[in-house]
Amino acid sequence: MASSSDIVIRVNSLAKRYTLGREARHDTLRDALAQGARGLWRALQSRRAAGGPGDNEFWALRDVTFEVRRGEVVGIIGRNGAGKSTLLKVLSRITEPTRGSVALRGRVASLLEVGTGFHPELTGRENIYLNGAVMGMPRAEIRRKFDEIVAFSEIERFLDTPVKRYSSGMYVRLAFSVAAHLEPDLLIIDEVLAVGDLAFQRKCLAKMEEVTRTRGRTILFVSHQLGSIRHLTQRCLLLSQGRLELDGATASVLDRYVRAGEGPGVAGQGRYASIREARLVNEAGLACPGHQGEAVLWLELVVETTGHTESSLECTLTDLEGTRLGLYSPGHFTGWRLPASPGLHRFRLPLAVPRLASGQYGIDVCTTNHGKGPDHYVSQAVVFESASLAGFPAQWELRKDYAAGYFILDAGNPRPVEGSSS
Amino acid sequence: MAAIEEELLIEAGRADRHYGRDLWRFRELLGFLAWRDIKVRYKQTAVGVLWVVIQPAVQTLLLTFVFSKLARMPSGSVPYVAVVLTGQIAWMLFSSAFTGAGNSLTTNAHLIGKIYFPRLLAPLSALGVALVDCLVLLALTLPFAPLAGIGPTWRWLLLPVFMAGALLLALGAGLWICALTVKYRDFRFVTPFLLQVGMFVTPVGFSTDFLPNWRDLLALNPMTAVVEGFRWCLLGRPEPLYAPGLVMSLVTGTVLVLTGFWYFRRTERQFADLL
Structure with missing residues (x-):
């Protein structure tokens, strides 16, 4: 049934190489000249090609091949650095592939960020035009x-106010509203749904869903919100170290992704303190991908500090679908701060968790700049699978997807109150 | 919309294929980018206009003093200040367009990393602000022309030709600078330096008509023709345009624009990776 004309994206052996490090990039002309001279010297000294170009190369994508049919909604997942964003950048023509080819059919719009092109000095009204044109x-x-667009954004009153006076929530609303009204044949979306308030995110998702369903639009989208991937897509691509690891039905790909103890991982950095590593361990400090219903979840973090004295940490337990289940915030609880000395610090947190319904969970970790909100926010720094609940003789299992609750309220059997029965 | 399905093939080294078509398709974005810059500049109108006026006014006074009072240069049938002012207007148009185009890729770095558009739009859109500044300046000074004994002539109608010349030259030089800046960050510092030197080798504060020994050499600088063209259009002096100089400037100017365009197109594909 699927004739070849139904294929709107055809990616063939796509590869993208970045050259890393100082050697290849000259920030100043002087560097370039010095580099040139050094290269010449080396070439004169010997012809040894050892330590060749491979050293500074990094293949962000290697030999990726797939096809997408008209009307398909395809999710792309993978740890940070797996090549998801590079793939989207190549598909959006922002950067050129090193090898391979992509054939696209139809009008393409890519939404790699919310509010691209917004100018803080311009009003909401002006920015709608500007952002629309940019998209x-x-x-x-x-x-x-x-x-x-204006009605959708719910910010009519501030339409003629410069965007720089907007709260971040209003800003995101306006930007999303423009994006939600794009009508390309092929929409490419990067991790943009992670920002903004939940209710509005849902509204946007609903709008985009409606658009795909009614108009046969093709959507390709990267997200760390496994919940929205599950909710929106039927098919999913898993990238790992630049390779296409898995391509199949969303449910099975997600399952494998989470079971492998993988998560998006840690990337980016904060202004004052950055999360460098996050993993689940057991009491002895050994890596431990799952959670078997223990009362304590050991989280090990490596945090890089810069000497800022007002930084602290926060962890949020989530259900991977966007619901936040619990907060650990020593900054607020006890006034704890990260060490003032700059450098790397390793911490082990015994997070006391209730007995979780079996299923998949994540922990968002962030450094906070006290009083000014999150500094380095790592969404789903770890994801884990909570195993079924041992300890009940009837072997009944509360599963997260029953939507009956996230944790067990255990009270034993009801105890009669003395003297109340008559 | 049209039933024709467009196909797009992305391959290494193939980015050039649809360049012309893309430029046409993104023409609205060009307009919006220019409009954004102009809008932001004139957002606080009073300060915006004031800034456009103060700088050339002060420089005009200084140059008039230096060349007319100290160096005692002649100015023909018009007051010396008119010679300097016309030179200033032409030079301002060029220098602000050149600065804008030269910085355009770094100021739009954010857009370049997030969406596709023919990168040529960035330097092109930067010309808009310079043009509007120049028009504001003309609108504010021309009404005073009769005070200097200068009346409107048919030559005023030819002014847009020379304005286009200034913008093209600024684009050519700007293309070189912005493409080089992406690769070598220190080219940022080249623009102010070039402008400073340029101001001395361009007849901003004096007229080449009265320097017959030097005017062939000065004509190697294509901005000479533009500045003299502005004077010829606006001042209505009897002296004709110096044709050999004009031709020479046309040649060097064309070389500048073509090579700038060539280098920009050659490096364009890597912009997103380098910025």
């Missing part, structure tokens, strides 16, 4: 949809 909407189309 590839013709002016006539923006004008036609203007009222709809």
Whole structure:
């Protein structure tokens, strides 16, 4: 049934190489000249090609091949650095592939960030036009949809206020509203749904869903919110170290991803303190991917500090679908701060957790700049599977996907109150 | 919309294929980018306009003093200040367009990393602000022309030709600088330096008509023709345009623009990876 004309994306042996390190990149002309001279000297000294170009190369994508049909909604997952963003950048023509090819059919819009092109000095109204144009909407189309976009964003009152005075929530709302009204044949979305308040995220997702369903639009999207991937996509690609590891039905790909103890991992950095490593361990400090219903979940973190004295840590237990289940915030609980001495610090946190329903969970970890909110936020720094609950003789299992609750309220058997029965 | 399905093939080294088509397709974005810059500049209108005026006004006074009072250069049938002012307007148009185009990739780095558009739009859109600044300056000074005994002539209508010349030259030089800046960050510091030198080798504060020995040499600088062109259009002096100089400037100017365009296109594909 699927004729070849139904294929809207055809990616063939795609590879992308970045050259890393000082050697290849000259930030100043002087560096370039010095580098050139050094290279010449080395070439004169000997012809040894050892330590060749491979050293500074990094293949962000290697030999990736897949096809997407019209109307498909495909999720892309993988740890940070697996090549997801690079793939989207190549598909959006921002960067060129090193090898291989991509054939795209139809009008493409890519949403790699919320509010690309927003200018803080311009008003909401002006930014709608600017952002629309940046996203590839013709002016006539923006004008036609203007009222709809404004109504969707729920910020009518601030339409003529410069965006720099907006709260971050309003900013995101406006940006999302423009994005939600794009009408390309092929929409490419990077981790943009992670920001903004939950209710509004849902509204956007619903709008995008409606768009795909009614108009046969193809969507390709990267997310760490495994919940939205599960919710929105039927098919999922798992990237690992630049390779396409798995391509199949969303449920099975996600299952394998989480079971492997993989998570998005840690990337990026904060201004004052950065999370460098996060993993689950057992009491002895050995890596331990699962959780068997113990009362304590040991989380080991490596944090890099810069000497800022007002930084602290926060961890949030999530259900991977966007619901936050619990908060650990020593900064608020006891006024604890990260060490003032700059450097790497390793911590082990015994997180006391209730007996979780079996299923998959994640922990968001962030450093906080006290009083000013999160500094380095790592969404789903670890993901883990909570095993079924031992200890009940009936072997009944509370599973997360029953949607009956996230943890066991254990009270034993009801105890009669003395003298109340008559 | 049209039923024709567009196909796009992305392959290494193939980015050039649809360049012309893309430029046309993204013309609205070009407009929006220019509009954004102009809007932001004139957002606080009073300060915006004031800034456009103060700088050339002060420089005009200084240059008039130096060349007219100290060096005692002639100015023909018009007051010396008119010679300097016309030179200033032309030079301002060039220098602000050049600075804008030269910085355009770094100021738009964020966009370049997040969306595709023909990168040429960045330096092109930067010309808009310079043009509007120049028009504001003309609108504010031309009404005073009769005070200097200068009346409107048909030559005023030819001014856009020379304005386009200034913008093209600024684009050519700007293309070189912005493409080089992406690769070598220290090229940022080259722009102010070039402008400083340029100001001395361009007849901003004097007229080449009265320097017959030097004007062939000065004509190697293509901005000479533009500045003299501005004067020829606006001042209505009897002296004709110096044709050999004009041709020479045309040649060097064309070389500058073509090579700038060539180098920009050659390096364009790596911009997103380097910025």
